Amino acid sequence: MNRRQLLMICGISLAALLGGIFTSQWISQTGLASEPSVKAFFANAWQSPDGKSIDVSKWQGKVLVINFWASWCPPCVEEMPTLDLLQQEFIQQNVVFVGIGIDSPSNIREFLKKTPVSYPIVIGGLEGSGISKQMGNTQGALPFTVIINSKGKATYSKLGKINEEELRKAIKSAL
Template identity: 70%
Template sequence: MNRRQWMMIGGISVLALVAGILSSHWISQTGLASDPSIKAFFANPWKTPDGKSANSDDWRGKVLVVNFWASWCPPCVEEMPTLDKIAQEYASKNVLIVGIGIDSPSNIRQFLEKTPVSYPIMIGGLDGSALAKQMGNAQGALPYTVIINAKGKSVFTKLGKISEEELKKAINSAI
């Protein structure tokens, strides 16, 4: 091939790349991209530690901070006071924090007796761990936080302990 053909191929490649990036951004911004993991999250039959059913439809239309945690996970336990503080601080701003315990109901109940929080805690169990992986937690480690905006789109994820500043910044950009 001569130089002119290589330049033409290069130019077409660059145009295709730019078109792909722009269309991907547009699909993402318009909400045309559907995230099956978010649908699976809302479709899950969530239960509270005392066995009552939770209606995840009540969570729709809010900025949802989903925190996957376990009572045996030190960083999870360390971030809970921050999550509790922010849950109370942002409640009037249509923000809800939901904790998904990757643990047995009895362990979660015992833990919450000693460390109560104001935000709802759901039982995740092994299904919760699989759901966290679907939502981007490829390592399966804890804690794992996902922020879903009011339109039902995942806009932020964090593996590991989250700081108050980092969480506030992420929530504020999702509001």
């Protein structure tokens, strides 16, 4: 192999490496929820796991921490105790956590019997997946968390398992 071929291979390899680095950073980023997607969240007819309608109007004017999850998703299940802890910490500060289960109602009911949480859980189904994507989860992966401030503007989103301190800081900045 001559020197020119070696330089060409090194140049192509470097370009591929840099392309991979920049592409992976772009893919893993999520956008913030748009105003129409926040309106779609509030306009959706959410139901509790036992089939009762949820009055989402009582959530307007509050800071919402919306967490899209599923019982079959290990990182989702792992972060639920932290979400529950933070709900208790911020409940007096007009912060409401909402878990949107992207799962069947029966699976969610069974899961909550074993792993109860203090915050509301609603059935997401296909509508929940669509709203998750509208809110910036372009990959449609779980878990996905969004913070909406009291004025209805998204201030934070995270694809993947949350970090307690990062989420605490994001909630405080939304207050």
